[in-house]
Each structure stands twice: as structure tokens, then as C-alpha cells.
Amino acid sequence: MASVELTGLVKQYPNGVRGVDGVDLSIGDGEFFALLGPSGCGKTTLLRTLAGLEVATEGTIKIGDEDVTALPPGDRDIAMVFQDYALFPHMTVTDNIAYPLRIKRIRKAERVARATETAEGLSLGVLMERRPSQLSGGQQQRVALARAIACHPRVFLFDEPLSNLDARLRLEARTFLKKLQQSLGVTTVFVTHDQAEALAMADRMAVMEAGRIRQIGTPREVFQRPASTFVANFIGATPMNLIDGQVVSGRLDLGGFTLSVPPEFDVAEGDKIVYGLRPEYLSFAASAPASKDTVQGTVAAVENLGVNVLVAVDAGEHSLRAVVPEADEPEVGSTAWLTPAPGRALLYRGDDGELIGS
Amino acid sequence: MTLTSKPADAEPTAVGGPGATDVERAQKRGPGRDPDVVGLGRGRASLFVAPALVLVGVFLVFPALWTLYLGLLDYSLTGASAQSPTFIGAQNYTDALSDPAFTKALYLTLLYVGFSAVIGQNILGFLLAWYFRTAPRAVRTTLNVLVLLAWILPGSVVAFLWQALLDRRDGILNTVLQTTGVAWTNDHPMAVIVIFNIWRGAAFSMLLYAAALNTVPTSHLEVARMAGARPWQQLRDVVLPTVRRHVLTNTLLITLWTFNDFTPFLLTGGGPNHESETLPVYIYSTAILHGDLGYGSAISLLLLLANLVIAVFYIRLLRGGDDGSLKAQQRAERKARRAERAVAT
Numbered sequence: 001m002a003s004v005e006l007t008g009l010v011k012q013y014p015n016g017v018r019g020v021d022g023v024d025l026s027i028g029d030g031e032f033f034a035l036l037g038p039s040g041c042g043k044t045t046l047l048r049t050l051a052g053l054e055v056a057t058e059g060t061i062k063i064g065d066e067d068v069t070a071l072p073p074g075d076r077d078i079a080m081v082f083q084d085y086a087l088f089p090h091m092t093v094t095d096n097i098a099y100p101l102r103i104k105r106i107r108k109a110e111r112v113a114r115a116t117e118t119a120e121g122l123s124l125g126v127l128m129e130r131r132p133s134q135l136s137g138g139q140q141q142r143v144a145l146a147r148a149i150a151c152h153p154r155v156f157l158f159d160e161p162l163s164n165l166d167a168r169l170r171l172e173a174r175t176f177l178k179k180l181q182q183s184l185g186v187t188t189v190f191v192t193h194d195q196a197e198a199l200a201m202a203d204r205m206a207v208m209e210a211g212r213i214r215q216i217g218t219p220r221e222v223f224q225r226p227a228s229t230f231v232a233n234f235i236g237a238t239p240m241n242l243i244d245g246q247v248v249s250g251r252l253d254l255g256g257f258t259l260s261v262p263p264e265f266d267v268a269e270g271d272k273i274v275y276g277l278r279p280e281y282l283s284f285a286a287s288a289p290a291s292k293d294t295v296q297g298t299v300a301a302v303e304n305l306g307v308n309v310l311v312a313v314d315a316g317e318h319s320l321r322a323v324v325p326e327a328d329e330p331e332v333g334s335t336a337w338l339t340p341a342p343g344r345a346l347l348y349r350g351d352d353g354e355l356i357g358s
Numbered sequence: 359m360t361l362t363s364k365p366a367d368a369e370p371t372a373v374g375g376p377g378a379t380d381v382e383r384a385q386k387r388g389p390g391r392d393p394d395v396v397g398l399g400r401g402r403a404s405l406f407v408a409p410a411l412v413l414v415g416v417f418l419v420f421p422a423l424w425t426l427y428l429g430l431l432d433y434s435l436t437g438a439s440a441q442s443p444t445f446i447g448a449q450n451y452t453d454a455l456s457d458p459a460f461t462k463a464l465y466l467t468l469l470y471v472g473f474s475a476v477i478g479q480n481i482l483g484f485l486l487a488w489y490f491r492t493a494p495r496a497v498r499t500t501l502n503v504l505v506l507l508a509w510i511l512p513g514s515v516v517a518f519l520w521q522a523l524l525d526r527r528d529g530i531l532n533t534v535l536q537t538t539g540v541a542w543t544n545d546h547p548m549a550v551i552v553i554f555n556i557w558r559g560a561a562f563s564m565l566l567y568a569a570a571l572n573t574v575p576t577s578h579l580e581v582a583r584m585a586g587a588r589p590w591q592q593l594r595d596v597v598l599p600t601v602r603r604h605v606l607t608n609t610l611l612i613t614l615w616t617f618n619d620f621t622p623f624l625l626t627g628g629g630p631n632h633e634s635e636t637l638p639v640y641i642y643s644t645a646i647l648h649g650d651l652g653y654g655s656a657i658s659l660l661l662l663l664a665n666l667v668i669a670v671f672y673i674r675l676l677r678g679g680d681d682g683s684l685k686a687q688q689r690a691e692r693k694a695r696r697a698e699r700a701v702a703t
Binding site for chain 2: 051052053072073074075078079080082083084086088089090099100103104147151
């Protein structure tokens, strides 16, 4: 078990593309850390560079106190679980789990014992003599996990660990993985493109875009205070309302309606801003509320989310989304008043999309 | 390590998941399957394959039977038996089996096939495919063209080039090695035809293995790398098991081709003193040069039988892996069930 420290890490491909472009990151001992971002953002490249499967162009990687930047993958004491699990089809479950031990020249009796013990812990005991083709997706994933666990590495790397499971199984596996990581206490870095997965499992997470880290924080911090419009757009089950506007006469002119400036943001008259508010923090009313800080509009669409409905309201030049309890589901075409929850609105600079005051 | 949390999927997949269907599918491959898969009925299905069967019959089965028949006659190119060959029973066949020249030709053929095809072409082809798989595209294309040239040029042309290469007086090899006067084809005839055939045939193996290596999942190699496996361990544990079937198919094809290969004759003429006379060359010299068509036919049929034996052997190996592992799995499952029952009672 160990911490992971990345300093100025760059991975440049021969064609000049920078998969990872100057990443500084420190992951604490025993932490469950998520690398999140859209496809092509460099999160998998970062993970593979950490694993040693890609050679870093610049920068250093430290695991514990040891600089492993120049070490081959086998000497880094890291185990990785691949997206497709990468189980050897010609080996039984036992042989698959014991494979890294075999390469490390551990005696057969001992490695079988360790494989069996690890597999028992993951409820794979009765499957030991099967081949991967005779296992379900969830079982294959647990075998891949067991193979990683059995060699007692200092760090686990998971590449999109849940993406090959069907939706229902994915939820169970999420809980399972989180419990497993807690009980093992091994520093774990996992890559995902699914923001819900990152929010649900990680202790801390990094949101990446174009090879760079845009924000690092706990899931709560990243969800509540996205550091830029990019992160704001990416995080959350329903995309955040982001509205271009300007500070006019001490209020936010958002094109067709105005709202008061949230007091914690320091803006000057004439500043161009982007107003951000999650649909969950926009309360909906079918009749005019008392507050003057509301937006009046027309219901344009209603989407069922189960317990809630997502209501799109056309107001001024914009369409705002609000999450409304199912009991209040409005008719399409009816008039609606939307009120921002106090303290939840965020203001981003109009030019670079960064959170004001950050 | 113990973990008390519930596994990710404690649902019934443990018994009836995709794994089980795989087993069922594998079992369906067995002899119990309904032969009428398409639902055409036997009569109409036979009509569809009839044209192909006619062609196979006319060009393969009939010549084989004709060869068998000729082998039973004392048929020859010239003389009385050319006009009216007489039936002499299995004498040609028994003669061949006790003929030291035939035994020697068979032995040389086995050497030729073993060293040039099974070992030479196989290993050289694999190594070329393995070491150039990550090379830049331009390098790979150049290599492919060069290697393919050896394969697609007509045997007579290539043999002529090799004559020039190995010539006693002005040969390129002797000039390069400064060994003027060494008669390669005369002094080392078997080595020459073996090396010649490796050079000529490695292209096919290389192309086949290059395609086969593409089927090895990158993540499997990376698992091995993460475990610290050296390249030879990756080869042993990941690559070879994955391409096993390709290796067998390739070996089957090149074995049969080399068994029937006549090109050595163009280089050494079977000589000196029959030292490089493989079976096809021996058949040519008995049947055509010495005019003993009946005897030549008998040997041809024996060669055909040898080919069949080899083909059956490889095909068994190809199937064997499948059935073997399936049986092993079923055995293991039975064992696991017994163990569970033992625990329960």
C-alpha cells in the first residue's frame, strides 16, 4: 500500500498528440480515486502511463517513496484490471488468478493456495476449474479482480471496470467494488467516463479534458461547485443549466429575464458571465410566487425520470430545465415560474468559463 | 483474505449464465445433431452440393482410383506391356514396400518435410511475423513484397536463380564467401533443397501468422507485462495458446505441399546418386524416365495414403484440443458437484 504522486506528467505520442499534458496529482494511501472525463480526454492514457504500459515523455511517477517512472510494468508492484477483463481463455480460473504469482516464480502449492483463498473471498470457490468462457460477465469480472488481488500489489488500477456489465449488474458491482476497496485498503485508481459511477464510488476524483485535469475534489465538491462550465456540463445526471448573460444595473441580465447576483460572487457592472444552476436546485411553481427572483416561462417538454420529472421551460431566449416532483407534473404549454434555490447558483466568467472567485 | 460482502452477481448466472450456453453449444457440435440444418430436406440439399461433388469426383476421386488401377498393371511407356498391360495384382505395391530406393526416398521426403516445412518455414515465418508486427508500415510492406516474391515466382524461374546463386565457378555464394569451386548442390544436396524450400515457402507461414497474431488481444499481452512476464513468457503463455489452431492449420498445409513438392528436382535432379531424391522425384524418374508407369502409379498411391495419414493426424490434433478441454471441464464440474454434495451430507 502506498500513495501515488504524479509530477508534471506528459505523454506525447510520436505524431505529436499529447495524451497527457502536464498532470500533477497526488493520491493518498488507501484512497479510491476516479479519473473521469469524456472519451479521448486522456484518462486511460494517464492510467496506462501510471501502469508503465506507456512510457512517460516528461515528468515523474512516484509510488510510495519510490520513483517508478523508468521501471517496466512488472516491477512497479501494481495490478491492473482491464476493461475486457483479459482473462486467458485457455486457463482455468485457478490458473488465471495464479498467473502473476507463477511469473513471480512462487511455488505451485503456494500459488494455488493463494488463488483459492482470494477466490473464496470473492465467492468464486466453486468455479475454480472452469474456463472463462463458462463464466458470466460478473463472474469474469470477479476473476479479473481476484487475479489483481492475489499478488498483493501496492496499487490497483481499474480501466472502466463496470462498462462491460449490464445496467442492473453495474449497480450491484459498484457497491461490491466500493466495499472491496474499503476492506482491502489498497490505493486504487479507476477510470470511467460515467460521472455517476465516479460520484458514487470515489473518495476523490479528477475531471479531465484534453489531457489536462480540470478539477480535483471529493464527489460532493465537484458536484456542488464545478470549477468550470466544462465540468459543470459533464457532472450530474441531468446537465446543468448554463446561461450566458451580463451584469446590468446590479442584476444578471440573462436574455429575456433577470435574476439577482448571488452575494458570494464578486462581479462588476458590464461583466460577461455564465449563470449555472442545476435543474435539481430550480424550484417549480404553477402560480406566481412571492419572490421577485423568479423566471416566468412556458412548459415546452416534460420527461419522466421515475420519481421526478424533468421539465423544460422556455423563458426569454433560453430553455431552462428543472427537476420537479412527480406530483407537480405540469401540462405542456402551461405557464410556469422557476425560482433558484438560494446559495446554489454559480457564476462563471464569460470568456474562459472558469468559476468566478476560484 | 476474507470478504463478507455480497458478490456482484449472486444471481442464477452461476448455473445457467452464458457459460452454460457455451457448453450446450459445444455439445451440439457432437454427432447427435440433426443433419438437416437448413431445412431443405436431404434430396434438395444433395442437389445443391452435387455440382461440387461431380467436380471433386472427376478431378480427384477418379484420378486416385485410376492410379490405384494402374498400380495393379504392369503398364509401361514402351514395349509390349505398353500395348497390352497385364493385371499383376498387388505386386507393384509389395515391390515398392520392399524396394530400398522407395524406402530411401520416403526417408528423404520425411527429412525434407520435417526440416524445411515443419521446422524451417514454420519457425522462420513465425519469427518474421512476430518481430515485424510492430515495425513501421513501410518496412512491413517491403518485407511482404520481398518474401512474397519468393513464393509467387514460378518454380522454374526461382530454381534458375538458385542455380546462378550456387554455381560452382561463378556462383554468387562462392564469390561472396570466396569459396570458388565448392559445388553446393553436389556436396550438400539435401541441405540445399531444405534451405531453398524454407526460403521459398516462409512467405505463406509469415502471412498466416501475421494475421493470426492480430487476433491476440492486446490486453492479454498487457496482463502478462503487468505481471512481469518477459517476451518469451508472453509468447509461451499468451501468444502460442491463442494461435495454436493457426499453427496446426499452417503446419498441415505446408506439410502436404512440401510432401508433394517437385521443385527440388529442378535444383539437384534428385542427385547426386539419389541423395536428394524425394518421393515425387522418385515417382517421376520411375514412371517417366524409366517408363515404368504401373510401378510409378503404385508409389503415387502410397504417397497419397501417406498424405491422408498426415491430414487425419493434424485434423485430430485440431479437434483434440477442443474436445479435450471440454471433457476436462465437464470432469472438473462433476468433481466440483460431488464435492458440494459431500459437504452437504
